[in-house]
Amino acid sequence: MGHPTPTVTDPAVPRAFPAEGSIRRLWPVERALFAAHLLRLDAEDRLLRFQGYLNDEAVSAYVDSLDWFGGVVIAYFVDGEVRAAAHLSWNRGQLVRTGEIGLSVEAEFRRRGVGTALLRRAMTIVRNRFVSDVELLCMPENTAMRRVAAHLGLKWKVASGQAESAAHLHWPDQLSLFDEMMAETEGLMRSSFGLAKT
Numbered sequence: 001m002g003h004p005t006p007t008v009t010d011p012a013v014p015r016a017f018p019a020e021g022s023i024r025r026l027w028p029v030e031r032a033l034f035a036a037h038l039l040r041l042d043a044e045d046r047l048l049r050f051q052g053y054l055n056d057e058a059v060s061a062y063v064d065s066l067d068w069f070g071g072v073v074i075a076y077f078v079d080g081e082v083r084a085a086a087h088l089s090w091n092r093g094q095l096v097r098t099g100e101i102g103l104s105v106e107a108e109f110r111r112r113g114v115g116t117a118l119l120r121r122a123m124t125i126v127r128n129r130f131v132s133d134v135e136l137l138c139m140p141e142n143t144a145m146r147r148v149a150a151h152l153g154l155k156w157k158v159a160s161g162q163a164e165s166a167a168h169l170h171w172p173d174q175l176s177l178f179d180e181m182m183a184e185t186e187g188l189m190r191s192s193f194g195l196a197k198t
């Protein structure tokens with residue numbers, strides 16, 4: 001028997017923000033920036049990110065195949081480059097929506113709270129898309145990812161050589177919609193007014 005699935009009440013979760021850079025939604029026309037970020041990950045990081053090694057061609061094919069209607073990429077920008085990203089996807093068209101989140105932060109930008117900030121933002125966004133349950137997968141030895149999820153109160157269970165974490169999300173409400181709107185506005189303001197170079 002695994003642990004009970006936690007319910008994430010994201011408006012109650014404080015919205016931390018890394019001092020450097022800015023986080024905002026990535027638009028489909030900017031997909032090359034997302035691909036460049038993933039291609040900068042080394043072999044070990046790609047293994048951790050995708051639970052299997054992807055070569056450069058496979059990474060590019062993954063980005064080209066993204067469904068931008070059934071998913072969102074949120075990106076952490078520093079000096080115009082994407083240095084970290086979360087890909088949120090869900091089964092659009094279904095009555096009960098479930099989702100998945102994949103997270104990556106380039107090595108030199110780690111341990112500053114960027115991964116945690118992206119995951120918090122991701123949880124709010126999927127909730128606002130009426131996703132009721134979201135799943136995170138990682139390799140059992142991926143302590144960093146397990147700690148990131150623990151920051152949001154998520155617990156892991158290990159089965160079949162994979163660590164899984166699931167969260168049940170509330171329906172969206174005014175607070176969660178406001179939270180997403182404010183976070184996106186903040187990201188755009190930071191880039192527009194030079195508070196962060198994006």
Ligand SMILES: CC(C)(COP(=O)(O)OP(=O)(O)OC[C@H]1O[C@@H](n2cnc3c(N)ncnc32)[C@H](O)[C@@H]1OP(=O)(O)O)[C@@H](O)C(=O)NCCC(=O)NCCS
Nearest residue numbers: 048049103104105110111112113114115116143144145147
């Ligand atoms: C997992 C990952 C996204 C974390 O990003 P990050 O920006 O460093 O995350 P944060 O700074 O918010 O938090 C990292 C936490 O992991 C801890 N951590 C990092 N490396 C660690 C290690 N090797 N051993 C133990 N803890 C570690 C940090 O101390 C921190 O925890 P704390 O705040 O409780 O001290 C990043 O390491 C990464 O991209 N890894 C490769 C891809 C991957 O594993 N993706 C996840 C699967 S989808």
